[in-house]
Amino acid sequence: MAASFPPSIPSRPVYGTLTARPGTAHLMVADGEGAAALTDMLARAQDAAGLLARSHIIYMPGPTGTDLWASLNALGAAQCHRSPSFAAALPRLQQVLSDAHMGLQIYVAGTEGLIGQVQREAMLAGLPWQAVQTEHRGSTVRRVQCVHCKGITENVRTDPFPCSHCGLNLFVRDHYSRRIAAFQGVNIDAEDPGQVPAAVVRFT
Amino acid sequence: MSVGAAKIPVRVAEVVEVNPLIKRFRFQRRDGGPMPVFSGGAHIVVDMDDHGTRRMNPYSLMSDPADTSGYEISVRRDEAGRGGSLFLHRHVTVGMEMVISSPINLFPLDARARRHLMIAGGIGITPFLSQIAALQAHGGQFELHYSARSRDFAAYADDLTARHGDKVRLYLDDQGQLINLNSLLQGQPLGTHLYVCGPKGMIGWVRQTAETLGWPLAAVHSEEFLAPPVGLPFQVQLAASGKTITVGPAQSLLEAIEAAGVTAPYLCRGGACGECETDVLGCDGQIAHNDHWLTDEQKAGDRQIMPCVSRFGGKTLILDR
Numbered sequence: 001m002a003a004s005f006p007p008s009i010p011s012r013p014v015y016g017t018l019t020a021r022p023g024t025a026h027l028m029v030a031d032g033e034g035a036a037a038l039t040d041m042l043a044r045a046q047d048a049a050g051l052l053a054r055s056h057i058i059y060m061p062g063p064t065g066t067d068l069w070a071s072l073n074a075l076g077a078a079q080c081h082r083s084p085s086f087a088a089a090l091p092r093l094q095q096v097l098s099d100a101h102m103g104l105q106i107y108v109a110g111t112e113g114l115i116g117q118v119q120r121e122a123m124l125a126g127l128p129w130q131a132v133q134t135e136h137r138g139s140t141v142r143r144v145q146c147v148h149c150k151g152i153t154e155n156v157r158t159d160p161f162p163c164s165h166c167g168l169n170l171f172v173r174d175h176y177s178r179r180i181a182a183f184q185g186v187n188i189d190a191e192d193p194g195q196v197p198a199a200v201v202r203f204t
Numbered sequence: 205m206s207v208g209a210a211k212i213p214v215r216v217a218e219v220v221e222v223n224p225l226i227k228r229f230r231f232q233r234r235d236g237g238p239m240p241v242f243s244g245g246a247h248i249v250v251d252m253d254d255h256g257t258r259r260m261n262p263y264s265l266m267s268d269p270a271d272t273s274g275y276e277i278s279v280r281r282d283e284a285g286r287g288g289s290l291f292l293h294r295h296v297t298v299g300m301e302m303v304i305s306s307p308i309n310l311f312p313l314d315a316r317a318r319r320h321l322m323i324a325g326g327i328g329i330t331p332f333l334s335q336i337a338a339l340q341a342h343g344g345q346f347e348l349h350y351s352a353r354s355r356d357f358a359a360y361a362d363d364l365t366a367r368h369g370d371k372v373r374l375y376l377d378d379q380g381q382l383i384n385l386n387s388l389l390q391g392q393p394l395g396t397h398l399y400v401c402g403p404k405g406m407i408g409w410v411r412q413t414a415e416t417l418g419w420p421l422a423a424v425h426s427e428e429f430l431a432p433p434v435g436l437p438f439q440v441q442l443a444a445s446g447k448t449i450t451v452g453p454a455q456s457l458l459e460a461i462e463a464a465g466v467t468a469p470y471l472c473r474g475g476a477c478g479e480c481e482t483d484v485l486g487c488d489g490q491i492a493h494n495d496h497w498l499t500d501e502q503k504a505g506d507r508q509i510m511p512c513v514s515r516f517g518g519k520t521l522i523l524d525r
Contacts, residue, residue: 023418024390102392103418126318126395131420 005136012174015115015136020045024103026055027096028077029118031086032062033138034110035072041107041135042075052077056096058089063111063155064139086117093118097125109135113143113154116181129178140203144172145182152182158199160188169196172203207469208249208260209305212239216300217274222359226327227293228266228278231304238272242307244335245399245427248275249305249473254291258459261288262429262474264330264401265307266360268337275304278359280327285431286454308471311401311427313338318395319345323383323410325402326352329360331427332401336368349383351375351402385413400426429474432456433494435515441522442466443485457511461525468511468525475513482523484509489518 005012018041028038038057042048055077061067061084069082083089106127108118119132141155151165159172163185170185177184189196218230233239242265252259267276282289296302311331313320320339322332329350339346348368352358354376364372375381389398398419400410407426414424434454441448442461451460458480461468471479475495484491484507493503495510502508509516509523 021418022416097394100394101390102394102396102398102423103390104394105418123316126316126397128314128316128420128422130422 005140008174011176013112013116013134013176013178015134017041018107018109018133018135020048020051021105021133023105024054025100026051026105026107027100028055028057028107028109029059029089029093029114030057030072030108031060031110031114031138032064032066033068034062034108034114034135035059035068037109037135037137038107039071039075049076054078057081058083058093058096060085060089060114062138063113063141066138086114090121093121097121100125106132107135108132109137111139111141112136113141113181116143116176116178119178120181123178142172142203143182144170144185145177145180146170146185148187152180153185156185157201157203159202160196160199161185207467208471209308211251211303211305214275214302214304216296216298216302218276219296219298222278223357225357226278226280226359228276229292229296230267230274230276231302232274234301239275240306241272242269242275242334243309243312244269244338245311245313245331246307246309246334247311247331247429247472248277248307249471250277250288250292251303251305252288252291254287254295257287258462259286259288259291260470260473261431262472264311264334264427266330266333269334270337270341275307278327278330282431286434288431308477310472310476311399311425313344313399314397314423314425317397317423318393319347319397321388321392321396321398322346322348323398323400323402323406324348324350325400325406326357327359328400328402328406330401332399333360333364335399336364346371348372349375349388351381351383351406352377354378385410386417389414389417389419396423398424400424401428404428427476428496429472429476430494430496430513431474432459432513433492433515435492436517438516438518438521440516441486441520442525443522444525451515457509457514457516461511466525470512473512475510478510480510480512482509482511482525483507484521485524486520486522487516487518488520489516491516491521 056079057077108115115134122132144156146163149166153164160169168187171188173184175184213234214231217232220228247262247264263277279292281293445466449464471477478497487506492515494513
């Protein structure tokens with residue numbers, strides 16, 4: 001089920017529950033456990049068959065290995081595509097957005113990294129970010145940008161963690177950028193080099 | 205406390221009869237200086253001394269935002285209204301000294317849009333004129349669909365068509381020409397934003413159709429200034445200033461508060477901006493919430509009121525003012 005995130009600063013994204021909405025076409029993107037959010041939404045939808053006939057589903061396994069592809073592939077959507085990763089799915093996602101017309105509904109479910117990156121692509125296509133429906137499912141690992149070297153580390157589990165680009169020890173903040181689709185990581189031992197607190201697993 | 209947007213003392217530089225219903229007014233600063241630059245879709249509030257009655261009505265700016273030598277508005281004569289437009293039509297002449305507010309924009313273009321789809325009805329064309337001028341300067345993509353009752357009443361249509369060719373499509377009621385809204389909205393590429401300004405019915409129709417076709421709310425923009433409706437007179441207690449006032453039949457609550465010498469915040473005076481929101485401390489009766497600002501839930505709760513357009517009927521209304 002969806003993780004419930006404790007209340008935080010306004011910058012920290014919040015997610016909802018997917019609801020089938022009227023639209024001329026439907027784009028559904030999910031990773032890992034997010035597949036279940038799509039099947040749950042379709043189970044609640046008034047006309048799931050009609051919706052699926054105008055749906056394009058893009059799915060990839062989650063960061064912890066969960067692969068529910070079979071449950072989506074069995075739905076009978078107009079198009080259903082499995083990618084090994086978000087990077088591999090990106091060209092297809094961009095093509096769908098560039099061919100689409102207003103009236104397209106976008107649903108994203110799964111990890112925060114996936115949700116943020118799909119939202120960012122929708123924004124780059126000129127849609128308001130609020131137009132993307134989101135639901136968090138599965139892993140809470142984070143996509144974090146190092147504010148010092150600007151490098152992005154995917155699937156961060158501990159706080160602090162070493163930046164995968166410059167090696168600085170980064171404290172993971174709830175401060176989030178929709179433009180970069182990442183949380184902010186700030187050097188934790190800048191004042192006292194070497195004084196790094198023990199890493200705690202905060203994201204699973 | 206200073207309320208409303210900063211005032212600009214102006215002189216009327218030009219009055220042009222655009223058609224039998226619409227007059228255009230040009231204002232220039234009395235001190236000869238430049239006007240503030242504004243953004244397309246902005247409006248000003250025009251201060252009028254209508255033979256002892258103070259009227260302050262919002263009008264969209266229609267001139268080119270880059271033209272700082274003056275501002276232009278177009279005003280449709282409303283015979284049944286409270287008198288602001290009639291005053292402008294009958295009594296405002298070239299050379300007259302007036303006071304206007306600095307521009308305020310409640311209907312801006314969204315710069316993140318890939319293209320802008322504009323739908324105008326009648327006098328609702330005015331904000332689009334300044335928006336289109338701004339888009340021209342930046343090479344922004346737009347398409348205007350303009351509906352009017354007949355060619356004679358389609359203000360600025362010839363000029364728009366001459367300048368922008370097939371980006372402008374005109375629909376005339378007397379020719380039975382209707383906007384095919386369904387196909388228009390379904391054919392728009394992703395990233396299009398929709399803007400509508402016109403009569404209430406048209407705004408409702410466009411918003412409803414867009415929602416049904418799956419347009420996101422955040423990509424649909426509309427502007428409608430409400431004229432404060434007339435009604436029965438009513439009494440109001442102003443708790444903070446310890447006064448009881450009577451609101452006349454053709455007076456708005458905001459105007460009555462101001463007439464009693466009580467300072468109250470405002471910007472648009474048309475139920476759109478939210479600036480004049482006032483807490484209701486006690487209400488025994490019915491508030492007629494006429495604004496576009498409060499949510500349906502807030503309107504049902506009667507804990508806030510927008511005095512620029514809303515009225516009251518009943519025993520007592522106590523405001524925190």
